[in-house]
Amino acid sequence: MSTDKTIEELVERQYPYGFVTDVAEDTVRRGLDEDVIRTISEKKGEPDFLLDWRLRALRHWRTMKEPRWANVRFPPIDYQAIRYYSAPRTEGGPRTLDEVDPEVLATFERLGVPMSERARLAGVAVDAVFDSVSVATTFKKRLGELGVIFCSFSEAVKEHPELVRQYLGSVVPYSDNFHATLNSAVFSDGSFVYVPKGVRCPMELSTYFRINAAETGQFERTLIVADEGSSVSYLEGCTAPIRDRNQLHAAVVELVALAGAEIKYATVQNWYPGDAEGRGGIYNFVTKRGKAAGFRSKISWTQVETGSAITWKYPSVILQGDESQGAFYSIALTNNHQQADTGTKMIHIGKNTRSTIVSKGVSARFGSNSYRGLVRVQKGAENARNYTQCDSLLLGDRCSAHTFPYIEVKNGSAQVEHEASTSRISEEQLFYLRQRGISEEDAVSMIVNGFCRDVLQKLPMEFAVEATKLLDVSLEGAIG
Amino acid sequence: MSPLLEVQDLHVSVDGKEILRGIDLAIGPGEVHAVMGPNGSGKSTLAQVLAGRESFEVTGGSVRFLGKDLLALPAEERAREGLFLAFQYPVPVPGVANAYFLRAALNSVRKHRGLEPLDAVDFLALAKERARLVTLDPSFLQRGVNEGFSGGEMKRNEIFQMAVLEPRLAVLDETDSGLDIDALRTVADGINALRGPERGLLLITHYERLLDYVRPDFVHVLVNGRIVRSGGPELAHELERTGYAARSGAP
Numbered sequence: 254m255s256t257d258k259t260i261e262e263l264v265e266r267q268y269p270y271g272f273v274t275d276v277a278e279d280t281v282r283r284g285l286d287e288d289v290i291r292t293i294s295e296k297k298g299e300p301d302f303l304l305d306w307r308l309r310a311l312r313h314w315r316t317m318k319e320p321r322w323a324n325v326r327f328p329p330i331d332y333q334a335i336r337y338y339s340a341p342r343t344e345g346g347p348r349t350l351d352e353v354d355p356e357v358l359a360t361f362e363r364l365g366v367p368m369s370e371r372a373r374l375a376g377v378a379v380d381a382v383f384d385s386v387s388v389a390t391t392f393k394k395r396l397g398e399l400g401v402i403f404c405s406f407s408e409a410v411k412e413h414p415e416l417v418r419q420y421l422g423s424v425v426p427y428s429d430n431f432h433a434t435l436n437s438a439v440f441s442d443g444s445f446v447y448v449p450k451g452v453r454c455p456m457e458l459s460t461y462f463r464i465n466a467a468e469t470g471q472f473e474r475t476l477i478v479a480d481e482g483s484s485v486s487y488l489e490g491c492t493a494p495i496r497d498r499n500q501l502h503a504a505v506v507e508l509v510a511l512a513g514a515e516i517k518y519a520t521v522q523n524w525y526p527g528d529a530e531g532r533g534g535i536y537n538f539v540t541k542r543g544k545a546a547g548f549r550s551k552i553s554w555t556q557v558e559t560g561s562a563i564t565w566k567y568p569s570v571i572l573q574g575d576e577s578q579g580a581f582y583s584i585a586l587t588n589n590h591q592q593a594d595t596g597t598k599m600i601h602i603g604k605n606t607r608s609t610i611v612s613k614g615v616s617a618r619f620g621s622n623s624y625r626g627l628v629r630v631q632k633g634a635e636n637a638r639n640y641t642q643c644d645s646l647l648l649g650d651r652c653s654a655h656t657f658p659y660i661e662v663k664n665g666s667a668q669v670e671h672e673a674s675t676s677r678i679s680e681e682q683l684f685y686l687r688q689r690g691i692s693e694e695d696a697v698s699m700i701v702n703g704f705c706r707d708v709l710q711k712l713p714m715e716f717a718v719e720a721t722k723l724l725d726v727s728l729e730g731a732i733g
Numbered sequence: 734m735s736p737l738l739e740v741q742d743l744h745v746s747v748d749g750k751e752i753l754r755g756i757d758l759a760i761g762p763g764e765v766h767a768v769m770g771p772n773g774s775g776k777s778t779l780a781q782v783l784a785g786r787e788s789f790e791v792t793g794g795s796v797r798f799l800g801k802d803l804l805a806l807p808a809e810e811r812a813r814e815g816l817f818l819a820f821q822y823p824v825p826v827p828g829v830a831n832a833y834f835l836r837a838a839l840n841s842v843r844k845h846r847g848l849e850p851l852d853a854v855d856f857l858a859l860a861k862e863r864a865r866l867v868t869l870d871p872s873f874l875q876r877g878v879n880e881g882f883s884g885g886e887m888k889r890n891e892i893f894q895m896a897v898l899e900p901r902l903a904v905l906d907e908t909d910s911g912l913d914i915d916a917l918r919t920v921a922d923g924i925n926a927l928r929g930p931e932r933g934l935l936l937i938t939h940y941e942r943l944l945d946y947v948r949p950d951f952v953h954v955l956v957n958g959r960i961v962r963s964g965g966p967e968l969a970h971e972l973e974r975t976g977y978a979a980r981s982g983a984p
Contacts, residue, residue, distance in 0.1 A: 688785070
């Protein structure tokens with residue numbers, strides 16, 4: 254009884270990132286047609302190949318139907334009511350931090366984004382995306398000395414069109430799926446990373462995305478290419494202000510790891526989850542996929558998903574190179590009326606490929622949490638190995654956890670292991686911790702953090718601290 | 734001297750069934766009391782109710798601890814006031830390191846007492862020193878709470894936690910059960926080291942075995958939800974010879 258009460262209190266905690274920055278916005282009219290695409294492309298001064306690509310995506314998208322197979326429920330989205338481009342208005346775009354709208358910088362301050370000097374001390378290079386346009390990029394110079402390219406997608410299109418042309422759509426083609434295809438048509442900005450041969454990127458690269466303008470879908474596109482023998486670790490963090498209306502977030506992330514390269518991609522996602530009654534919140538429908546293209550290449554996804562009204566994403570790895578490795582470490586927390594249908598796909602194509610999946614789902618109040626994962630071993634994938642561990646923790650008796658594992662093996666030498674568990678926070682555990690003087694709220698967050706430990710350990714230290722705090726915040730009012 | 738704990742006419746039910754049927758018990762500073770009784774007599778219920786377990790319903794009587802109405806306090810506040818329960822079945826909390834858990838516990842108790850929190854370094858020094866009392870290897874501090882512990886390790890861990898938290902009153906619920914003779918000696922040595930003029934101990938046990946090593950000042954016999962007899966340490970030995978049946982008055 255007192256447990257439920259604490260859950261209520263925890264759940265009632267307000268979303269602390271909900272404030273709106275008042276800056277002039279440069280937008281296009283609502284809706285989607287070829288004119289809108291041309292306008293976006295023109296505003297961004299894009300080369301013809303990109304405009305053509307966008308238009309092909311739009312034409313293809315018109316032939317597609319919104320998929321409904323996920324274990325999530327939401328009212329129909331009117332795609333013609335969305336504004337597909339929004340940018341803080343600055344003539345010619347900012348060149349340095351001094352040119353950036355102070356309101357925008359203040360927003361980043363409130364979000365705790367380590368900008369400028371603090372960023373350098375923290376060893377983090379930040380490409381901050383404010384709505385659709387990248388407003389400031391730090392440490393480009395130091396990275397540039399090593400040949401590492403880290404910039405906004407728009408800038409990459411201008412400065413490195415050959416790289417963009419070579420790799421854009423090489424992992425997630427424009428025809429891939431409904432939301433990725435929409436993104437391909439309308440994407441406005443995002444991040445681009447290229448790490449040249451043999452270079453180990455000396456710092457964690459980090460992007461904070463933030464949705465600001467009301468009723469503006471955000472469609473970023475991120476492309477990371479690690480050339481032979483290189484390595485890079487990328488951190489992505491997200492927050493959005495409180496809005497009454499649901500907002501669509503349909504991003505695409507593509508990773509390419511060539512021979513001997515390693516990419517680690519970590520996400521901490523706390524978009525606005527909606528209020529306690531399930532009003533508002535972000536629809537986070539994202540396509541993330543990496544191609545471990547070369548011999549002994551490695552790609553790992555680590556995600557801590559605590560936000561959004563609906564999270565619908567499967568960061569995946571195509572294990573194309575022989576002896577390549579893929580990993581997916583995930584924590585998904587759903588509180589109040591949040592819904593998550595998330596997991597991964599591991600597609601084993603090369604010989605002696607390995608994949609690891611560790612998924613931790615935490616559900617509280619009315620939250621619905623589904624793990625959906627595909628492990629596919631293709632015919633030529635001799636000696637493929639997969640290990641999957643999929644654990645669910647329930648807080649209270651009105652939430653739910655579901656597991657949908659799909660295993661397709663076409664090569665008899667494969668070894669595929671799947672372990673799954675579902676547990677509740679027990680009254681015995683809570684009593685044990687409380688009997689030692691620990692409050693009920695702290696006891697719950699301790700148990701949840703313990704449950705998530707295997708995944709939290711995969712995050713870089715500062716991010717792990719942030720993620721731990723975020724779990725606590727997201728759980729407030731959730732104990733049961 | 735005013736008692737640490739004063740239980741008066743305590744009645745407790747579970748699912749409508751009365752388990753404790755009028756308990757009176759007073760424990761003063763420095764005293765060691767033993768409550769003995771057969772299975773199902775209500776011994777563990779008494780321990781859990783004192784510690785604040787909510788699944789039991791107190792239907793009558795009162796409990797004062799250090800002059801406060803104990804039954805009005807939630808479990809965590811009872812702990813912070815200085816009441817400690819060594820669990821008969823310690824509960825695993827997977828993925829939470831012992832050191833992290835116990836430092837959080839200690840600092841919540843210290844905060845309640847108006848003391849500064851201990852940082853990780855000072856805590857570790859304290860924990861290592863106290864771990865010696867029950868010969869636990871300090872490496873266990875990094876393991877999950879009661880995760881993969883043997884029965885003996887769990888019981889030693891309970892006494893270790895008590896040594897770190899320094900309660901005013903410790904209730905030890907069948908701490909001797911499931912221990913071989915060497916482990917029993919280790920645990921008993923730990924308990925004896927924690928006896929002190931300010932601290933009260935309540936040993937709850939089925940057998941008098943533990944009492945050979947931890948000599949109580951008072952022994953109470955609990956049968957069928959009532960204390961049917963109280964006496965000095967000699968009572969434990971008498972029970973060992975005659976059994977509980979002769980004391981119960983039940984058919």
